[in-house]
Amino acid sequence: ATTACSRVSGADTKNGGDLLERLKAQGTVKLGLAGEQPYSYIDKNGKLTGTSPAIARIIFERLGVPDVQPFPTEFNSLIPGLNSQQFDVVAAGMYITPERCEQVLFADPEYEMRDAFIVRKGNPKNLHTYEDIKKAGAKMATGTGYAEIAYAEEVGLKESEMLLLPDQLAGLLAVEQGRADVFAGTAVTVRNVVRQTRSRKAEYTEAFTPKLDGKPDLGTGAFAFRKTETNLRDAFNRELHKMKKSGELLRVMKPFGFLDEEMTTMTAKERCA
Numbered sequence: 001a002t003t004a005c006s007r008v009s010g011a012d013t014k015n016g017g018d019l020l021e022r023l024k025a026q027g028t029v030k031l032g033l034a035g036e037q038p039y040s041y042i043d044k045n046g047k048l049t050g051t052s053p054a055i056a057r058i059i060f061e062r063l064g065v066p067d068v069q070p071f072p073t074e075f076n077s078l079i080p081g082l083n084s085q086q087f088d089v090v091a092a093g094m095y096i097t098p099e100r101c102e103q104v105l106f107a108d109p110e111y112e113m114r115d116a117f118i119v120r121k122g123n124p125k126n127l128h129t130y131e132d133i134k135k136a137g138a139k140m141a142t143g144t145g146y147a148e149i150a151y152a153e154e155v156g157l158k159e160s161e162m163l164l165l166p167d168q169l170a171g172l173l174a175v176e177q178g179r180a181d182v183f184a185g186t187a188v189t190v191r192n193v194v195r196q197t198r199s200r201k202a203e204y205t206e207a208f209t210p211k212l213d214g215k216p217d218l219g220t221g222a223f224a225f226r227k228t229e230t231n232l233r234d235a236f237n238r239e240l241h242k243m244k245k246s247g248e249l250l251r252v253m254k255p256f257g258f259l260d261e262e263m264t265t266m267t268a269k270e271r272c273a
């Protein structure tokens with residue numbers, strides 16, 4: 001594995017050294033995304049949108065890269081796709097977790113977030129937390145590779161018993177059709193999918209803070225880079241911090257449904273520890 005890794009970073013160097021310099025010369029950066037509203041998705045008109053592309057457009061422009069291009073894939077393929085050079089950066093609001101920190105280099109997070117559920121109208125099983133799912137013996141669905149799996153495992157739910165789906169729209173359908181009692185996701189995602197589809201059979205629950213290792217844990221979402229791209233990550237972070245300080249980041253994220261209290265001062269270093 002070590003040989004394969006060093007070959008990949010070697011290839012980076014051969015193809016023109018520093019990735020940022022290469023992106024500037026190309027004038028474009030390829031963003032890996034997983035079709036999740038409102039983080040990063042292709043809209044009805046085929047246009048790339050969401051908070052991550054909006055932030056990426058601003059920051060990369062300021063770094064001298066005027067164009068961004070989408071590379072849509074499944075959430076579970078974002079890290080492998082990044083590391084096999086299919087795109088340059090993960091722009092999907094991906095949560096920083098210690099396990100992922102071993103595989104990629106995270107920028108500092110742009111937001112912090114609680115979880116929420118999609119349930120059938122009226123919430124017949126009264127599900128508001130992962131503990132409720134466990135107690136009710138309810139069927140849980142979430143996305144493949146989602147951080148919500150670990151939050152659910154914390155209360156004793158088993159991944160092998162979950163319905164793992166490609167995205168939140170599949171989750172909504174599974175709940176509406178009764179194949180699952182609950183779909184777990186980030187609060188902003190589930191809120192958005194229920195509202196935008198104007199679902200008459202499903203509703204979203206109030207946001208709650210899940211636990212990890214016995215402690216309340218807010219998800220923190222960030223851009224991710226290959227381990228070798230410290231330069232690009234640092235340059236990106238510098239621009240992100242300026243946007244946080246000036247309030248520009250909140251102005252960019254608010255129209256997508258993010259709240260003032262979902263802005264964060266946490267760092268990737270703290271979250272990777």
Ligand SMILES: CC1=N[C@H](C(=O)O)[C@@H](O)CN1
Nearest residue numbers: 093094095146147185186
């Ligand atoms: C934005 C996002 N965050 C979670 C994660 O990083 O696993 C999942 O809920 C998938 N989507």
